[in-house]
Amino acid sequence: MTTDVKPRSFVSARMVAEKAGVSRSAVSRTFTHGASVSEETRRKVLDAAGALGYHVNHLARGLRERSNIVCLVVADMTTPIRAGMVDVLTRELQASGKITMVINTRADTESVSQALRQTLNYRADATVVLSGTPPATLIETCLANGQQVVLINRDDKLVGSHNLGVDNAMAGREAYFLLRRAGCQRLGLVTSDAGTASLVERERVFVDAARADGIEVAVFETGPTGYASGFEAGRRAFGRSSSPDGVFCVTDLLALGFMDAAMHEFGLRIPEDLCVVGFDDIEQAGWQSYRLTTFAQPLKDMAEQVMDLLLDPDSAGSERILFEPTPRWRKSVRPGPV
Amino acid sequence: MTTDVKPRSFVSARMVAEKAGVSRSAVSRTFTHGASVSEETRRKVLDAAGALGYHVNHLARGLRERSNIVCLVVADMTTPIRAGMVDVLTRELQASGKITMVINTRADTESVSQALRQTLNYRADATVVLSGTPPATLIETCLANGQQVVLINRDDKLVGSHNLGVDNAMAGREAYFLLRRAGCQRLGLVTSDAGTASLVERERVFVDAARADGIEVAVFETGPTGYASGFEAGRRAFGRSSSPDGVFCVTDLLALGFMDAAMHEFGLRIPEDLCVVGFDDIEQAGWQSYRLTTFAQPLKDMAEQVMDLLLDPDSAGSERILFEPTPRWRKSVRPGPV
């Protein structure tokens, strides 16, 4: 063995050109739409490319113009609602020829900072943040580098970034209305310690609406956003003297946990003894054991809006785009008083 | 306006060099671990880089050596088990400094082919396939181009590709044993029309084990893998004369749907009237309304194994690595006969 040169793992345009007996430019032009190549050369190039297994290097192409890479920063991916968002977004991005880099981050700031830096390292054209708390300075760096930034369900007011969100206030009001119409007297609210803007707003509007009618709401906050916290909230809610008969849970997962505690730990019937309203309309909310009345986030619409923003190069951004959650009437709320 | 030259969106090493008054090589070396740079130059470069907001372009870096990109090909991402896989894998990849490209594909072959091609276009070092049916020829192309290929829960026997999977046979046998010990007489099996190798194997082993004891199993196959199919299976199972009293569902989602139909449509008690065993141990299986006895896929272990394979450059591959699913005893199966 004189040479240690093992066959190059990736074939380049140069190698195709050699095999086809043409110039490298010809290869390049063959794979560029609208370039001027004779039919004969084109065929020779395509034959050689097929034989060698050639694939255009999008990384090198991205060196000159745009990379077509979009970064998706997301936390709590196993949560049904988040999984749904990632699913619809990746699908939509792919359909437009973009490629998706997923950055899975825990909630802590340091982790997100690192993630955002990766975004810049790989020259992503845009960054879509589904969660976490990216420091404003880092997002500004993204913007300064010409990236487009889309924030979903967050309430930062960063100049230049796009902001999508659902109308939480509407959901809070509507939830209160539903429970009152069902004749509920002792209202409760279940939330998490996440302190996300969306969650806080739903809580605030619901509590305020009740207070305007002179009704005080019992608030339960037992841990992170999830089934377990809802279950624990249920345990506490019914383990004492005055227990609620109508509850708004700011998230479906919380609601399902709460319902399970009420049903299986305390033998309550839903909706006869207890009415529950959730938010998100995750798949499980429609399962026969729960049939939760809730609000659906228009995921598909939001994803399409994101694509419109990304594909429009000179979209100004920085105004907040609100989406109407659509109510899903199921069986966890009575149509009227008992 | 004489010039139309707007400030370059991304700052390059050249610009940093100019501002710092050093050569571009110095900048490059500052950001390369172990290179020879004086402390003074390093500081000047870092200052300039900070002021300009410079970030190393990993795309250009990837032109020379490896790209550090790993492609994750996945279908049915909203499914809890898949979401869990994507979550743990992205987390693990990130921890090793890899970047994850998610390719969301429908089950059809054409879609997956296109996805695999993207993988090659972006010079991914490796491809991890969670699902779908990539044609063998395409995977061979990946291998020929020096990519590592990891197939999870599939049964292709492609030379050079790594194969991870869980011991489906063990689960099938164990499920049969559990139901028999509970005293179940009329066994049923719920599966989907997906025809995945894993699903088929679980079904086959379960049915064979029963047949060996002279017991015939009623098989229900009503649609794609999911809650709705399980529910429909339940409807059919109890809508006729001889209904099962012990059922193995090849997936938790099928099991939960089946249980809901049994409980809410036919008023059956679990486990008194009906025993159910699932597979996957998704989060919902532990919820209070179900408490499903099932088998957990060792997601974390599998992800770590994937990382070991990817980080070891000369791992031969092509042998199948089996993982033991761990049984989760809950309440959907009686400990003994009624």
Place this chain on the structure above:
DNA sequence: TTGACCAATGCACTTGTGTGCATTCGAGAA
């Protein structure tokens, strides 16, 4: 027959890195 014109092609430059090689510079030893 010759000028004009157009399609096809190749050369050379661009993008942003990392790095081998040569050069420079300064310090320490003889």
Place this chain on the structure above:
DNA sequence: TTCTCGAATGCACACAAGTGCATTGGTCAA
């Protein structure tokens, strides 16, 4: 003072593409 050695630095090239510009070859009309 001079020689040696190592650290620091810059030049130039490689990587894999796209593309402006010049050149070539062929066809058609005058």
